[in-house]
Amino acid sequence: MCSAKGCRRAAEWVLVWNNPKLHTPDRRKTWVACGEHRDHLGEFLSVRGFLKETVPLAEYGA
Template identity: 55%
Template sequence: MSFLDSLSGSAAPEKPQCSRKACRAEARWQLQWNNPAVHSPERLKVWLACDQHREWLEDYLRVRGFFRQTVPFTPGPGEV
């Protein structure tokens, strides 16, 4: 945690977390999406999802025409 994080009271999570509001569960899925009105077709945005919220987040993106695909989330070398 940096000095500035300690002042704000917010520290980065130790493990990547689900993107669903108020969920602190560990991420298991990577939902890839883009907004065609804003992003070029090759640009993909990513939300992380836990098992419980995967379907909810996919549905949210599908209804808006943003959903592209879901793949298992594998943390990178700097993530636990």
């Protein structure tokens, strides 16, 4: 399910991120997003310098 607040759509994307003030460089956190919220969530993370990569859910961890 999409990580955007209030969204109940199925996740299609994985946004892989890291907050360097809190996490070691190799630690990765994830948010998942539907197609509609991918850009919004990605921009939120990018502006803060947290976003590492965005991959299709079907390919994540494959």
